[in-house]
Amino acid sequence: xxLNEKPLSTLHEKASYELADFAVPTGREEEWRFTPxxxxxxLHDGTAAASGAVNVTVDAAPEVTVETxxxxxxxxxxxxxxxxxxxxxxxxxxxxATVLTVPREAVASRPTTITLTGSGDGVAYGHILVxxxxxxxxxxxxxHRGSAVYAxxxxxxxxxxxxxxxVSLQDWADDAVHxxxxxxxxxxxxxxxxxxxxxxxxxVRLSPSVSYTAPGGDADLTGLYFVDAGQxxxxxxxxxxxxxxxxxxVVYKGALQGEDAHAVWIxxxxxxxxxEGTDTYELNRNLLLTDGARADSVPNLEILTxxxxxxxHASASGRLDDEHIFxxxxxxxxxxxxxxxxxxxxxxxxxxxxxxxxLRDRVMSKVEAGLAG
Amino acid sequence: xxxxEIRDLQVAVEDKQILRGVNLTVKAGETHAIMGPNGSxxxxxxxxxxxxxxxxxxGGQVLLDGVDILELSVDERARAGLFLAMQYPVEVxxxxxxxxxxxxxxxxxxxxxxxxxxxxxxxxxxxxxxxxASFAQRNLNEGFSGGEKKRHEILQMELLKPKxxxxxxxxxxxxxxxxxxxxxxxxxxxxxxxxxxxxxTHYTRILRYVKPDFxxxxxxxxxxxxxxxxxxDKLEAEGYExxxxxxx
Ligand SMILES: Nc1ncnc2c1ncn2[C@@H]1O[C@H](COP(=O)(O)OP(=O)(O)OP(=O)(O)O)[C@@H](O)[C@H]1O
Ligand SMILES: [Mg+2]
Numbered sequence: 025x026x027l028n029e030k031p032l033s034t035l036h037e038k039a040s041y042e043l044a045d046f047a048v049p050t051g052r053e054e055e056w057r058f059t060p061x062x063x064x065x066x067l068h069d070g071t072a073a074a075s076g077a078v079n080v081t082v083d084a085a086p087e088v089t090v091e092t093x094x095x096x097x098x099x100x101x102x103x104x105x106x107x108x109x110x111x112x113x114x115x116x117x118x119x120x121a122t123v124l125t126v127p128r129e130a131v132a133s134r135p136t137t138i139t140l141t142g143s144g145d146g147v148a149y150g151h152i153l154v155x156x157x158x159x160x161x162x163x164x165x166x167x168h169r170g171s172a173v174y175a176x177x178x179x180x181x182x183x184x185x186x187x188x189x190x191v192s193l194q195d196w197a198d199d200a201v202h203x204x205x206x207x208x209x210x211x212x213x214x215x216x217x218x219x220x221x222x223x224x225x226x227x228v229r230l231s232p233s234v235s236y237t238a239p240g241g242d243a244d245l246t247g248l249y250f251v252d253a254g255q256x257x258x259x260x261x262x263x264x265x266x267x268x269x270x271x272x273x274v275v276y277k278g279a280l281q282g283e284d285a286h287a288v289w290i291x292x293x294x295x296x297x298x299x300e301g302t303d304t305y306e307l308n309r310n311l312l313l314t315d316g317a318r319a320d321s322v323p324n325l326e327i328l329t330x331x332x333x334x335x336x337h338a339s340a341s342g343r344l345d346d347e348h349i350f351x352x353x354x355x356x357x358x359x360x361x362x363x364x365x366x367x368x369x370x371x372x373x374x375x376x377x378x379x380x381x382x383l384r385d386r387v388m389s390k391v392e393a394g395l396a397g
Numbered sequence: 398x399x400x401x402e403i404r405d406l407q408v409a410v411e412d413k414q415i416l417r418g419v420n421l422t423v424k425a426g427e428t429h430a431i432m433g434p435n436g437s438x439x440x441x442x443x444x445x446x447x448x449x450x451x452x453x454x455x456g457g458q459v460l461l462d463g464v465d466i467l468e469l470s471v472d473e474r475a476r477a478g479l480f481l482a483m484q485y486p487v488e489v490x491x492x493x494x495x496x497x498x499x500x501x502x503x504x505x506x507x508x509x510x511x512x513x514x515x516x517x518x519x520x521x522x523x524x525x526x527x528x529x530a531s532f533a534q535r536n537l538n539e540g541f542s543g544g545e546k547k548r549h550e551i552l553q554m555e556l557l558k559p560k561x562x563x564x565x566x567x568x569x570x571x572x573x574x575x576x577x578x579x580x581x582x583x584x585x586x587x588x589x590x591x592x593x594x595x596x597x598t599h600y601t602r603i604l605r606y607v608k609p610d611f612x613x614x615x616x617x618x619x620x621x622x623x624x625x626x627x628x629x630d631k632l633e634a635e636g637y638e639x640x641x642x643x644x645x
Contacts, residue, residue: 345487346450347487348487348489350449350450350471350487351483351486351487351489351537352489352492352497352500352501353448353470353471353472353475354447354448354471354472354475354481354483355475355497355500355501355504355505355553355557356472356475356476356501356504356505356557357472357500357501357504358472358504359470359472361500361504362472365492365496365497365500366489366491366492368491368492369489369490369491369492369536370490370491371491372490372491
C-alpha cells in the first residue's frame with residue numbers, strides 16, 4: 025500500500041458539501057502530494073474568485089432534455105458529495121448547473137456534446153448532472169477547450185438497466201488549469217463506459233470515481249493522455265465496490281515527452297465486505313519518450329471480502345524499446361515513422377474504443393501532432 | 398548487378414572487440430554460407446552490417462555497390478537494398494503484421510502500394526510459405542513460435558525484394574517441413590540471379606536445400622577458411638574443433 029498508512033476504504037470517507045470541512049491542502053497530504061499546488065492558481069485555498077470564464081454550450085440529441093438550473097435545484101449533489109477541498113470549492117461556488125436527462129427507455133439517436141470553452145484568464149466553477157433514467161441509452165461528450173482556471177463536479181447517474189457512454193476530452197490551451205471530479209453512480213445492471221482523453225493544459229487533475237447502488241453494475245474506465253514538456257496531468261481513479269456481482273475495468277495509458285512532463289495516475293479500487301462476486305481489473309502504462317519526463321503510477325487494491333470473481337492490477341512505465349525501432353528500421357521504415365507505429369501500437373485498440381468517430385480522428389491527429397512536435 | 402563488399406571490418410560491443418578484420422564479397426547471383434561455432438561473431442557481423450546501434454564499428458568498410466553503407470542509417474541501408482533476417486526476431490506489441498508490411502513495402506518502393514495489389518501479393522507470399530492468413534491481423538511476431546517467426550522473416554524478404562539478403566540462422570529451430578518451406582522461399586528469392594545471399598548457419602542441413610557457391614568458416618571474429626560446398630561436408634564430419642583451438 026506504499027505510503028498509505030490508512031486503508032483506502034477509510035481514506036475516501038471524508039465527504040462534505042461544506043468548504044470549511046476541508047483544510048487548505050499543504051501538499052503533504054496523501055491525496056495532494058503529487059499535485060503542484062502553486063500552479064493551482066488558488067483553486068485550493070479560496071483565493072480564486074469566480075469571473076465566469078467558461079462558456080457552456082450543449083448540442084443535444086432530440087431525446088435528451090437540457091436544462092440550465094440554479095444552485096437550489098434539488099437534483100444536484102444527490103449522487104456525489106465532494107471528497108476534497110477543490111471539489112467542495114467548486115460545489116460551493118458554481119452559479120449555474122447544466123442538467124441532461126434521458127427519459128426512461130429513451131435511446132439517444134446521436135451523441136450529445138457539452139462544449140466547455142475557456143475564454144481567457146479567469147476563474148470559473150461548474151457543475152454538470154447527466155441523468156439516465158431506467159433502460160435509457162446515451163452517448164455524452166464533454167469537450168473542454170480554450171484557456172481557463174476551472175474546477176467542477178460532474179455527476180453521472182445511470183439508472184437501472186441504462187447505458188451511458190461518456191467521452192471527456194481535455195483539449196485545453198497550454199496555460200489552462202482544470203481540477204475536476206467525475207462521479208458515476210450505477211443502478212442495477214447499469215452500464216457505464218468512460219473514455220478520458222487528456223492532452224492540453226498546464227495542470228489537469230481529473231478524479232473519475234464509480235459507485236454502485238445495486239448489483240449487476242458494469243463500468244469500463246479508459247483513459248489516454250499525452251504529456252508534453254512542463255505539463256502536469258493527473259488522473260485519480262476510485263472504484264468503490266459496495267454491491268455484489270458488479271464489474272469494473274480500468275485501463276489508462278499515457279505517453280510523455282519533454283522536460284518536466286509529469287503524469288500521475290492513482291488507481292484505487294475497494295472491494296467491500298458485501299461486494300461478493302466482484303470482478304475488477306486496473307491497468308496503467310506509461311511510455312516515457314524522452315529524458316526529463318516523469319510518471320508516477322500507484323495502483324491500490326483493497327479487498328475486504330473473500331469472495332471475489334477476479335481482482336487484479338498492473339502498472340508499468342518504460343521507454344520506447346530500441347529493439348522495436350531497430351526491427352522496423354531494418355525493414356526500411358524511417359525512424360520517425362517507426363516511432364509513430366510503435367507508439368500507436370502502445371495505445372493500441374484504446375483509441376478505437378472512442379464512441380464517436382470524429383473524436384477518434386481528432387484524438388488520433390492530436391496524438392500524431394504531439395509526436396511530431 | 399549488386400555487390401556487397403565487406404572490407405577488414407572490425408566491430409566492438411561494449412568495449413569488447415568481437416570482429417577482427419572480416420573480408421567478404423557477395424555478388425548478385427551468389428550464395429555464401431558462413432559457418433562457425435557459437436559466439437564466434439556471426440550475428441555480430443550481420444547486425445553490424447545492418448546498423449544495430451549496440452555495435453561499434455572500430456575499423457573497415459562495408460560497401461553496397463560502391464557506397465559505404467556504414468555512413469547510412471539503419472532504414473537507409475534497408476532501402477538501399479540490404480535485408481537482414483534476424484536470428485531472434487523481436488515481438489512488437491500493437492503493430493499488426495499487415496500494417497507493418499505495408500509500411501515497409503511503402504518505404505522500400507518510395508510509394509504506397511495499391512491496396513488491392515498489396516493484399517494479393519501478401520496473400521500469395523503467405524500461401525507460398527504456408528502461413529495462415531490470420532497472421533496478417535496479429536501483432537508482429539507476438540506469440541509466434543520460433544518457426545513462425547522465421548517464416549515471417551522470409552515473407553518480408555520476398556515482399557521487400559532486397560539486393561542482398563543476410564539470413565542469420567534462419568534454419569535453426571525449424572522442423573523438416575518448415576525447413577523445406579523456408580528453403581523454397583530462399584530459392585525463389587535467388588532464382589532471378591540478381592540477388593545475393595549470405596546464409597549464416599551452424600548446420601549443413603539447410604545447405605542441402607539451398608546450395609551455396611562458397612562456404613566460409615568463421616571463428617574468433619574472422620573468416621579462417623574458405624572453400625566451395627565441399628567445405629560444409631568437411632565441417633559436418635569434423636566439427637569446428639580445429640578452428641576454435643587455432644583461434645583461441
Ligand atoms: N551486448 C553484449 N555485451 C557483451 N558481449 C556481447 C554482447 N553481444 C554479444 N556479445 C558477445 O559477442 C560474441 C559474439 O556474439 P554473436 O552473437 O555475434 O555470436 P554468434 O556467432 O552469432 O553465436 P551463435 O552461434 O550462438 O548465434 C559473443 O562472445 C557474445 O557473448
Ligand atoms: Mg548468432
